[in-house]
Amino acid sequence: MNRMVPPPPTPSHVTEDGRAIGPVLMELRNITLRFGGVVAIKDISFDIREGEIRAIIGPNGAGKSSMLNVISGFYRPTEGEVWFEGARRPPMRPYKVARQGIARTFQNIALFSGMSTLDNIMTGRITRMRSSLLSQALWWGPAEREESAHREAVEKIIDFLEIQHIRKTPVGRLPYGLQKRVELGRALAAEPRLLLLDEPMAGMNVEEKEDMSRFILDVNDEFGTTIVLIEHDMGVVMDLSDRVVVMDYGRKIGDGPPEEVRASKDVIDAYLGVAHD
Amino acid sequence: MFYREAGDFKTSYRDDSQTFPIGFDRYRYYAVLVLAFAVVPFVIDDYWASAIFVPFLIYAIAAIGLNILVGYCGQLSLGTGGFMAVGAYACYKLMTAFPDLNIVVCILGGGLVTAAVGVLFGLPSLRIKGFYLAVATLAAQFFLVWLFNKVPWFYNYSASGQISAPARSVFGLPVTGPGVEAWAQYMICLVFAVVLAWAARNLTRGTVGRSWMAIRDMDIAAEIIGVNPLKAKLTAFAVSSFYIGIAGALFFAVYLGAVEVGEAFGIQKSFLILFMIIIGGLGSIFGSFAGAAFLVLLPVLLKNVLVGTLGWPTDLTAHVQLMIVGALIIGFLIAEPHGLAQLWRIGKEKLRLWPFPH
Ligand SMILES: Nc1ncnc2c1ncn2[C@@H]1O[C@H](COP(=O)(O)OP(=O)(O)O)[C@@H](O)[C@H]1O
Numbered sequence: 001m002n003r004m005v006p007p008p009p010t011p012s013h014v015t016e017d018g019r020a021i022g023p024v025l026m027e028l029r030n031i032t033l034r035f036g037g038v039v040a041i042k043d044i045s046f047d048i049r050e051g052e053i054r055a056i057i058g059p060n061g062a063g064k065s066s067m068l069n070v071i072s073g074f075y076r077p078t079e080g081e082v083w084f085e086g087a088r089r090p091p092m093r094p095y096k097v098a099r100q101g102i103a104r105t106f107q108n109i110a111l112f113s114g115m116s117t118l119d120n121i122m123t124g125r126i127t128r129m130r131s132s133l134l135s136q137a138l139w140w141g142p143a144e145r146e147e148s149a150h151r152e153a154v155e156k157i158i159d160f161l162e163i164q165h166i167r168k169t170p171v172g173r174l175p176y177g178l179q180k181r182v183e184l185g186r187a188l189a190a191e192p193r194l195l196l197l198d199e200p201m202a203g204m205n206v207e208e209k210e211d212m213s214r215f216i217l218d219v220n221d222e223f224g225t226t227i228v229l230i231e232h233d234m235g236v237v238m239d240l241s242d243r244v245v246v247m248d249y250g251r252k253i254g255d256g257p258p259e260e261v262r263a264s265k266d267v268i269d270a271y272l273g274v275a276h277d
Numbered sequence: 278m279f280y281r282e283a284g285d286f287k288t289s290y291r292d293d294s295q296t297f298p299i300g301f302d303r304y305r306y307y308a309v310l311v312l313a314f315a316v317v318p319f320v321i322d323d324y325w326a327s328a329i330f331v332p333f334l335i336y337a338i339a340a341i342g343l344n345i346l347v348g349y350c351g352q353l354s355l356g357t358g359g360f361m362a363v364g365a366y367a368c369y370k371l372m373t374a375f376p377d378l379n380i381v382v383c384i385l386g387g388g389l390v391t392a393a394v395g396v397l398f399g400l401p402s403l404r405i406k407g408f409y410l411a412v413a414t415l416a417a418q419f420f421l422v423w424l425f426n427k428v429p430w431f432y433n434y435s436a437s438g439q440i441s442a443p444a445r446s447v448f449g450l451p452v453t454g455p456g457v458e459a460w461a462q463y464m465i466c467l468v469f470a471v472v473l474a475w476a477a478r479n480l481t482r483g484t485v486g487r488s489w490m491a492i493r494d495m496d497i498a499a500e501i502i503g504v505n506p507l508k509a510k511l512t513a514f515a516v517s518s519f520y521i522g523i524a525g526a527l528f529f530a531v532y533l534g535a536v537e538v539g540e541a542f543g544i545q546k547s548f549l550i551l552f553m554i555i556i557g558g559l560g561s562i563f564g565s566f567a568g569a570a571f572l573v574l575l576p577v578l579l580k581n582v583l584v585g586t587l588g589w590p591t592d593l594t595a596h597v598q599l600m601i602v603g604a605l606i607i608g609f610l611i612a613e614p615h616g617l618a619q620l621w622r623i624g625k626e627k628l629r630l631w632p633f634p635h
């Protein structure tokens with residue numbers, strides 16, 4: 001993918017497998033989110049560094065998806081601040097957040113069911129489309145060149161995700177695992193700086209999980225994309241992530257490298273104890 | 278055996294996204310165009326023009342317009358008749374205020390004014406959806422018809438309250454006013470229909486079309502991946518109304534010549550065009566033509582067969598027609614929301630594999 005990468009930041013941290021973790025890309029400061037009486041997120045702060053895979057774990061209802069919704073601008077936090085690229089982000093509509101280079105997938109697949117795989121992924125590039133309505137109507141000059149150029153980028157994503165065979169299939173007809181993959185493709189098409197994945201492996205079999213893990217690692221490795229990953233499978237989290245935030249009942253009860261988090265007593269009590277049977 | 282994609286390899290993305298990827302489809306399309314431009318004009322007479330071809334082409338334009346809004350963008354509208362009236366009255370005011378202005382410009386002007394009015398009435402769609410939006414557009418329908426009836430400025434204070442199109446020509450050929458030749462009426466409608474259908478096809482396969490469909494399929498996800506819902510919905514209202522306005526202008530100036538707003542552009546018109554896209558196929562340009570053809574031909578056919586041949590009374594035939602259309606609407610809505618266009622596609626799919634169904 002010919003990606004416009006900003007000059008590489010001076011690595012402030014290098015993981016065991018040699019990937020560079022850069023300076024802070026996003027910082028969440030004292031986020032609280034209430035729905036009427038329900039407190040979904042309670043005074044949580046953490047940061048996301050450039051180039052890392054940051055996992056968020058916690059039992060159902062802990063507030064993980066709500067946190068992604070705050071990051072992607074879909075929920076406005078009741079209190080607290082979101083800092084992105086060194087500046088405080090004012091409240092803004094989700095499509096503007098997308099334009100800043102934040103893309104995501106959804107816990108319950110949210111594809112455009114009437115459109116083909118190709119069109120779904122092409123739609124992911126909408127933030128980069130510039131041609132006017134008139135030139136699109138005439139399918140002429142800039143509009144046509146733009147369409148071809150974006151199509152080329154999208155074909156690379158289709159190759160990368162190994163979904164060439166379903167390019168023209170309406171996504172509504174695809175099996176669940178492939179839909180998840182197309183949704184990842186749609187998010188990748190935006191060439192985001194920050195990619196948010198909400199349980200990308202939920203409901204998958206072992207083989208599909210392995211494929212998805214590989215794609216996530218490759219995206220992070222090859223394009224240097226920063227990833228926030230919500231995942232239930234502890235094995236996967238241990239393998240993929242650089243740092244983990246643990247949430248429970250809307251509070252943060254742990255934050256650090258996976259091994260450290262796994263060893264923490266609070267975390268074991270609240271979550272791992274249950275998951276480990 | 279001729280309908281095949283084998284051996285029809287695409288060497289560029291441009292070729293791959295063309296309208297008719299299969300050669301055979303492309304040739305059939307060219308054949309239809311040749312027939313429409315080079316044969317029909319020479320054989321058409323007044324009856325065929327006024328009973329079938331001219332209304333078919335005009336309704337097809339309106340149906341494409343409504344399909345952009347309803348079928349592609351998922352915003353239900355019951356104001357089509359009212360918007361056609363805007364196109365007709367805007368065209369009329371332009372024709373009478375600037376007698377030297379070319380009629381084509383007046384018709385396009387009618388479209389542009391309707392686009393602006395459409396955007397205005399589309400604004401509520403940013404807040405309300407589905408049933409409530411439909412009711413808002415229904416209000417627009419009644420308001421617009423009332424407005425054109427009530428304010429004499431719109432009909433230039435004529436005693437009858439009607440508007441009638443003065444004589445105008447294109448390249449010296451009269452297309453409006455008394456005594457226009459059938460083939461001239463047909464040709465101007467054909468040119469508008471072909472150009473507008475082609476533009477609609479381009480819009481719906483490109484960026485703006487994808488943003489419309491994204492809003493239709495899942496508006497929240499669309500916004501989160503970067504579709505500006507305001508822009509997507511309002512462009513859909515604008516483009517849709519532009520088409521419907523042009524259809525209204527043609528309906529008034531070229532087809533009827535004189536109209537009384539409640540009669541020509543009442544709520545029945547809104548439903549007629551909605552039925553066309555439901556029967557023809559939501560989200561399909563071809564379906565817009567198919568639906569328009571079907572609902573234009575059906576009454577003609579029933580009249581000829583039931584009244585002409587079997588000698589049934591006219592009012593009974595009219596009831597039979599209503600029942601057929603009603604049953605079809607229900608049938609399509611339940612069984613095949615993509616309408617005739619989808620049946621056509623399925624038929625082709627079968628043909629493509631024939632004689633080896635697996
Ligand atoms: N839109 C909403 N309205 C009301 N309550 C909500 C809404 N979204 C989330 N919640 C509540 O917030 C809490 C956290 O939910 P969620 O973020 O989905 O948890 P998780 O993703 O960790 O399973 C739950 O109690 C849920 O019911």
Ligand SMILES: [Mg+2]
Binds near residue numbers: 065
């Ligand atoms: Mg969740």
